[in-house]
Amino acid sequence: MWPILPKLHVMKIGHRPERDKRIDMHCVLVSRAFGAAGITFDFEDAELETRAESVTKHFGGRFSIGTGVNWKSYLKSWKEEGGEIIHLTMYGLPIQDLIGEIKLSPKDKLIVVGGQKVPPSIYELADYNISITQQPHSEVAALCIFLDRYFEGAEFNKKFDDAELRIIPQRMGKLVVRESGLERT
Amino acid sequence: MWPILPKLHVMKIGHRPERDKRIDMHCVLVSRAFGAAGITFDFEDAELETRAESVTKHFGGRFSIGTGVNWKSYLKSWKEEGGEIIHLTMYGLPIQDLIGEIKLSPKDKLIVVGGQKVPPSIYELADYNISITQQPHSEVAALCIFLDRYFEGAEFNKKFDDAELRIIPQRMGKLVVRESGLERT
Numbered sequence: 001m002w003p004i005l006p007k008l009h010v011m012k013i014g015h016r017p018e019r020d021k022r023i024d025m026h027c028v029l030v031s032r033a034f035g036a037a038g039i040t041f042d043f044e045d046a047e048l049e050t051r052a053e054s055v056t057k058h059f060g061g062r063f064s065i066g067t068g069v070n071w072k073s074y075l076k077s078w079k080e081e082g083g084e085i086i087h088l089t090m091y092g093l094p095i096q097d098l099i100g101e102i103k104l105s106p107k108d109k110l111i112v113v114g115g116q117k118v119p120p121s122i123y124e125l126a127d128y129n130i131s132i133t134q135q136p137h138s139e140v141a142a143l144c145i146f147l148d149r150y151f152e153g154a155e156f157n158k159k160f161d162d163a164e165l166r167i168i169p170q171r172m173g174k175l176v177v178r179e180s181g182l183e184r185t
Numbered sequence: 186m187w188p189i190l191p192k193l194h195v196m197k198i199g200h201r202p203e204r205d206k207r208i209d210m211h212c213v214l215v216s217r218a219f220g221a222a223g224i225t226f227d228f229e230d231a232e233l234e235t236r237a238e239s240v241t242k243h244f245g246g247r248f249s250i251g252t253g254v255n256w257k258s259y260l261k262s263w264k265e266e267g268g269e270i271i272h273l274t275m276y277g278l279p280i281q282d283l284i285g286e287i288k289l290s291p292k293d294k295l296i297v298v299g300g301q302k303v304p305p306s307i308y309e310l311a312d313y314n315i316s317i318t319q320q321p322h323s324e325v326a327a328l329c330i331f332l333d334r335y336f337e338g339a340e341f342n343k344k345f346d347d348a349e350l351r352i353i354p355q356r357m358g359k360l361v362v363r364e365s366g367l368e369r370t
Contacts, residue, residue, distance in 0.1 A: 019206070019207060020207065021204070022204060022205065022207065022208050023207050023208065023211070026208070026322070026323035026325060026326070029320075029321055029322040029323055029326075030322050030323050030326045032320070032322075033318050033320035033321070033322040033326075034318075034322075034326075055321060059320055059321065090352055091352055091354070091355055091358070091359040091360065091361075092354060092355065092356075093354045093355070093356055094341060094354055095341070096338070096341045120358075123357045123358055123359075124357060126357075129355070129356065129357055131352075131354055132341075133218050133219075133340050133341060133343070134351070134352040134353075134354060135214075135217070135218035135244055135343075135345070135352075136214055136218070136240060136244065137211070137214040137215050137217075137218040137219075137329075138211035138214055138215050138325050138329075140211060140323050140325040140326055140329075141211070141214075141215045141218075141219075141325055141326060141328075141329040143326075144322075144323075144326040144329060144330060145329060145330075145333060148330060148333070153281070155318050156279060156280070156281045156317075156318060158318070158320075160320070166319070167275055167276055167316075167319040167320075168319075169276070169277060169278045169279055169316055169319060170276055170277065170278070170314070171277075171278055171314065172308045172309060172311075172314055173276065173305075173308055174276040174308075175276070176276075
């Protein structure tokens with residue numbers, strides 16, 4: 001029997017309308033492509049949900065998205081249900097020192113990313129505050145490096161069930177396979 | 186004597202005004218934090234240059250930024266000077282199959298990232314078209330995973346000379362050291 005792996009879910013907190021639009025979508029796409037089960041946002045955004053669902057419809061797999069969820073209640077209920085919270089921040093402890101311990105823990109994991117101005121109480125609610133380098137960069141990059149290290153590069157060979165579209169790697173150009181046949185663009 | 190490592194520089198092509206503003210800054214920050222020597226954009230953006238220079242001033246190291254550079258001439262002159270071009274695209278060959286070969290090559294490397302709509306001729310100008318998974322995600326993530334694999338995780342321990350600010354990893358909260366003393370925020 002295979003061990004049941006802990007669930008890994010992402011929450012993004014904080015949003016500056018318009019300014020963060022693309023960053024939010026990148027967080028969705030990275031979470032999905034790099035192996036998280038889903039993502040939750042603390043602000044409401046129906047368009048983001050529609051776009052995320054459209055990607056999953058076309059490229060397959062299961063991936064949940066929710067928006068408009070109160071972050072504090074969400075984090076608290078996550079902990080009440082026995083899960084742990086990993087907050088990615090440039091101020092935290094280095095990922096390379098703690099990823100081993102985090103991988104060993106059987107608890108479900110909520111990975112929290114924010115903008116520059118996350119509420120200070122997140123540092124206290126989190127079981128781990130983890131930095132990916134101690135330099136300013138990007139929540140998109142922090143998230144993808146965390147997932148990459150957690151899943152040990154499995155994203156490179158991850159299969160997505162029920163995909164309508166599949167990309168076939170090419171030395172040059174683009175090759176996309178549809179369920180109904182080949183399409184070279 | 187240490188071997189002289191090939192130079193690694195990033196070019197971002199394509200820009201939708203306003204919409205891409207934060208993505209562009211994330212590309213700057215990731216390039217710097219993950220070890221590239223600099224980044225060049227094909228559109229002019231004085232504000233982006235100022236912001237990039239301000240990060241380097243505060244957090245140290247050497248990092249060059251240029252904007253408003255014609256991408257076609259830049260790619261051509263890069264090749265004429267003996268460098269090679271690595272274009273990151275979800276349609277390319279898997280990074281895990283080619284990173285070994287790329288690391289062995291002594292040529293200077295220009296890593297090209299674009300939006301969804303890069304000009305098709307980039308696929309032909311590139312020596313390598315490389316995919317980081319065959320799923321849609323983010324040029325920020327593609328760039329950081331490429332740099333991470335190329336430099337073999339060295340970004341985690343990279344030191345930046347002449348930093349005015351240094352972040353000291355904390356289990357909780359934020360600790361920033363200024364050259365002139367400690368500052369806890």
